[in-house]
Amino acid sequence: MVLVQLLGPVEYRATGGNAVELGQAKQRCVFAMLAVSANEVVMPDELINWAWGADPPKSARNMIHSYISRLRGALEGADDGKGAILRRRHGGYVLEAEPDAIDLHRFRRTVAAARAAGTDTRTATGLLREALNSWRGRPLGGVPGEWATRTRWLLEREHLSALVECHEGELRLGGGTGLLDELHSLADQHPDNELVIRNLMTGLHRSGRRTEAVEAYETLRRRLADQLGVDPAQQTKALRATILRADPDLAAAGPRTDVAPSVPRQLPRGIRCVGREQELAMLDGSVTAADGRPVTRVIEGPPGIGKTALAVQWAHRVAHRFPDGQIFVDLHGSSVGARTGCAHVGGRAPEHHHGPAEPARRGRAVAPTRDRAPSGDDVLRFVLRSLGVVVPPGETDPVAFGRSALENLRVLVVLDDLASPEQLEVLQHGPPAGALLVTTRDAGRLSGIGALRTVGLRELSVQQAQRMLAGILGERRVEAEPWAVTRIIDLCGRSPRALSAAAEQALVRPWLPLEDLAAAMAGRSGVI
Structure with a gap:
């Protein structure tokens, strides 16, 4: 049974069918944000950023706490804990619900099942019609603000893509x-x-x-x-x-x-970087080379400095400019494990589930292998598969075919942790209406392959590091032990990855004085 409706006027219905009062517009907006990210932790700073943008009121954090408290009471009072549950977890909030209890998540699951049906057109078309029947009007109805406008536009693109695929299937039948x-x-x-x-x-x-x-x-x-x-x-x-x-x-x-392209939405969940406003501004804007093609944006920096997280945040900010899709390709250029990104609230790295791989099962992109660096051809084929395009067997020039298929598509491609210039070169001359964003430890390897706008990342300032820790641990805890916070920042070398790991230790041990954490870190590093 659907409890949460997002694909129309935003509503929550108790298991008995009665509508639950979600409160005033901003409180309803917070509920919608949590429902869109259901079963994932959303940090207070993310809610503030989404609800008020770059200029929130000073009381924003208290207002968020108040909205959450009222929503929790409304949900518990409606279903006695049997429906969706709003919980506090890891310093943030999560709306726990069965996936099919939220119409948006049921729609996406059904569309994914239809696309996995492969050549079984009748089954795929039936599933697409089932998914489309979930819609009850314009999504996020009754929710105001920039976040709702942007998200509504993206959801309508998903609806259009599914409807076009459904029509194609019905015509084939x-x-x-x-x-x-x-x-x-x-x-x-x-x-x-x-x-x-x-x-x-x-x-x-x-x-x-x-x-x-x-x-x-x-x-x-x-x-x-x-x-x-x-x-x-x-x-x-x-x-x-x-x-x-x-x-x-x-x-x-x-x-x-x-x-015929589909519309991929592959960006990892958005996170809020701290202290990277200048770098985000450098990535913004319409940047073109002398020949009129977009300049490739490159984020360069040492390990753990926050390249991936900055790339993901910027990509989410500009996703509305690329309605034909956003593709995330993890190239494992550094041959290391999961990276933590930049100073982000919550201490968690973006999850990487996208990259070039063996031929996709049922035509769908699958996760990469790290046994070897993917070739440029691997990258191109992955990007095309993400768009629902398969290079025909026997094609003598897959690069030319790929550029032709991408022509005039407004697609954003993120090449994370670049391993070789070849991985970029294959996409460098297309799509002309899209954008390329690259992260790498060494931008020097890209010299001579085209117009680049490079943004270098270095360690955080002391003030930025303090803001990061306050975002994760809370301002009170940080302000209560300023000497210990300074010591932790020094021991971490102002590295976002190290700071995130240290904050995570403190976050799961709320009783632990930060002075004791700093002493333990100093002991492990051999610093007196």
Whole structure:
């Protein structure tokens, strides 16, 4: 049973079906934030940042605590602890609920199952329709603010991607006339989306309306020429030619979707960096080279300095600029274990589950192996698989094929822990409408391969380190032992990774004086 509704007006319904009062707008927003990240710890600073942005009121932390307390009481009073539960954990908050109890998570799980069905079009289409039926209107209804606007836009992109895939499947199964109203409506909303227009063209042709199908193509062609100065993709041109020939095969099968992209959302969960505002500003902005192509952004620094976490935070900040997807590729260039990122609240590193690998099962990207450094070809194929594109067997120039498939897609690709220049070069000249972000310990290895904007990371200042510890442990605990905090910062060398590890030790032992922690750290390092 769905208890939490996010794909429409935000609601929580008790197991008996009665709606639970979630309070005023900002409190409802906090509930929505926790529900979107259900079963994951969300730190207070993240909630503050999402709810108020860069200029929160001084009372923001107290207000968050108050909202959480009221929400916890409302949930417990509604279900006696049998439904969703709001808990305090590791200094943050987590909304615990069965995945299927939240419509957004059920939608995503069902869409993933449909995409895993591979060539079983009937099963995949049925699952996609089931997922789409979860929607009850615009997502996050009744929730104001920048976070809600950004998240709502991303969720609507997920809905569009699933709906287009569903239409493609239904057309392959012989649908046509019965879909026209829905296809026309979607084309009116997204007149520049070639996948949408191709489905409309196929549906019109199936219904014996070949002239209208060709007119839909011509309308698209004029719009793209007037607004972007480009022609329709080769697949769209080929579909038009097939319709003009009155190809009988098109009456029994829908358009080819060999290179029709899906919309990947691979970024690890967002975290809030501390003290890296200047570096984030350096990554911002529209940066292009002399030839008009985007400049590759590079984050350079020693181990544990926070390259990955900074990259992830910036990628989340700008994800709305790249509606065709965000792809995260962990290249394991340093051949080390999981890295902790920068000064982030919560002391946890981003999880890395994405990277080039062996051929994907059922066409889906799978986690990488660390036995060898992935080649440039591995990277390209992983990026294409993430978009639902498979290089055809026997393709003599996969790089050219890949660049053609990526052309004009607004995709953000993060190449984390680069192992070799080849891994970047294969993507360096495309996609022209997207962006590349690289993290590496040595930017020197990239010299001469193209226009770069390099941001160097070094150790935190003492003030930044103090802010980081306060974000994890709380300001009271840090302010109570200033000498011990200074000692811990010195022992950690102001390294974000070391500071995060030290803070984690203190966080799980709230009774432990920081002076004792500093003494233990000094003893382990041999410092008197």
